[in-house]
Amino acid sequence: MAARKNRKRLEVLEKVPTGITGFDEITQGGLPRGRPTLICGGPGSGKTLFGMEFLMRGATEYGEPGVFISFEETMEEMTKNVASLGFDLKHLMATKKLFFDYVHIERSEIEETGAYDLEGLFIRINDAITIVGAKRVVLDTIESLFAGLPNPFILRAELRRLFRWLKKKGMTAVITGEQGTGSLTRHGMEEYISDCVILLDHRVSGQVSTRRLRILKYRGSTHGANEYPFLIDEKGITVLPISSLGLRHTVTSQRISSGIPRLDAMLGGKGFFRGSSILVSGTAGTGKTSIAAQFAAAGCRRGEKCLFFSFEESPSQIMRNMQSIGVDLQTPVKRGLLEFHAERPTLYGLETHLAAMHKLMQKFKPGIVVIDPVSNLGMVGNEADVKLMLIRLIDYMKEEGITALFTTLTTPGSALEQTEVGISSLTDTWLLLRDIELGGERNRALYVLKSRGMAHSNQIREFLLTDHGVDLLDVYIGPSGVLTGTARLSQESKEREADKMFFQDLECKNLHLENRKKAMEAQIAAMRAELESEAAEVKRLKEQESTRKKERTALQKTMVRMRKAD
């Protein structure tokens, strides 16, 4: 009883949402309210931007005005810097949502002549807080004080006092610090700010730069402890949280068409499950992009939105090539249902690709996503990294109920069932395209290697790229397996011949039968005629007989009369 009461009275640490995409998810709420948070990182890692976005969004989205104390940039410089991100610093200052103060310490100007404290700084910050009624404070970067002021002991004591003072005032503060060699910050700020420490990392590996964020410490809260990749783009910072890798997504039984009716027939008659992931693998030139494009086009015709990520061809090239097989991708693009995003994979690191795709999917909200080809990502990461990235991607798409189609290139000569990035186990349906070499030619064939959750055909079907799209043809089995191409054509014609011959044979027999029937009928007619004539003869004889009888009787009667005796 008492325990239950105690549990109710326990206060959970309150958190302040930053409004930075993805960050609030990782921290399960944001930064700790009323406490200072240390953001450390190397130059150019995004610390100032983090602080500025924290204030800006706090002011515009959460109704919490803020104070930005800058030790490095003037207001003009800062206004220009954040303008490129869509933030209007001047406007926020004018509407008293944000207060910007540039604290400048010129080392040469300062001569130390005795004991002092930093009350001036306190007064300035306090003044700023009072003017706008601030709830958030950013100090960027407080380590500049160490460069400016000669006495580190006084400085450290005052900093300690400052943070206690900020805490007392209930300010949620973000302090930025330059990363030192061997320590988190150059001057050891982590001694004073130990409630929450966040590390921003900006490293280059394999000529590709990646930004990563890590929550080193967060007192009073559980937090994700991994490194999270993040992007800085024209909207600010986007952190990519590793969404439920817990395989807890809900599924639907709805089915959608692949765009190729006979393929739908192979897939249990109805097509793919919505929200499933489909892999189309094959060697070069087997028609993977065509199948992907037809799937996308069919989706758009149904009114669904589709995102097409291309890592190899430009959108205009794809559209032109698909036009040649009768798949119209231009109309959905015009109607805004289809969006292409084409980049060489080597442009960014894997995490940046992932984060960028995430953002695009969140913004565009497609029902279908095509990634063509996914094997190219192997250029920017090893197999394990790419697989991890794809796991995250597939997880996200399953959660959102997006149906995903990946194409992947397999190298000729290797076992066809072994894809380059080991992705096949991650996908629900696997369509394998291969070339069948027979009788001096190569023809394309498709078969459904696996399709979870449905009965699927086990046939290897030949498919053609006709001018009205991808078409699957009937199966012709010859003595050596499936027949394709001209072998099929010849088999087809042979069968037609055979059919024709059989038909002709039948016709002949029919005729023959007819003739016999006629003959028999004639015979029967003749017999009947004979019978009739005989019957007539008998009748005549009978008549004759009766006439003779009558005559005899009459004669007898006459004779009796004449004899006058009987």
Added chain:
Amino acid sequence: MQPKKVKKIKAEVWDLRLYVAGQTSKSLEAFANLKNICEQHLKGKYRIEIIDLLKNPRLAQGDQILAIPTLVRKLPQPLKKIIGDLSNTERVLVGLDIRSGATLP
């Protein structure tokens, strides 16, 4: 409080501002020290202005005041800042660029 512009004479006036935050022991000490130094080296040529930042916090921003107490030499140019309670007279003289005993132009 604008310092009055004195008549332009060969002997310039030293315009000194002492920034304090309320009446603390440090600020009182600083003021006392300052008065002494000025009487000793700048007799008749100085003007001291006390600015209490607790009453006028906005002025801290204008002159970029961080530490308290801070003494700012506004005139003669260039601007010089000294932080501390001014107990180290040597440093004050160096900081204010007062050559002791020398007559000023």
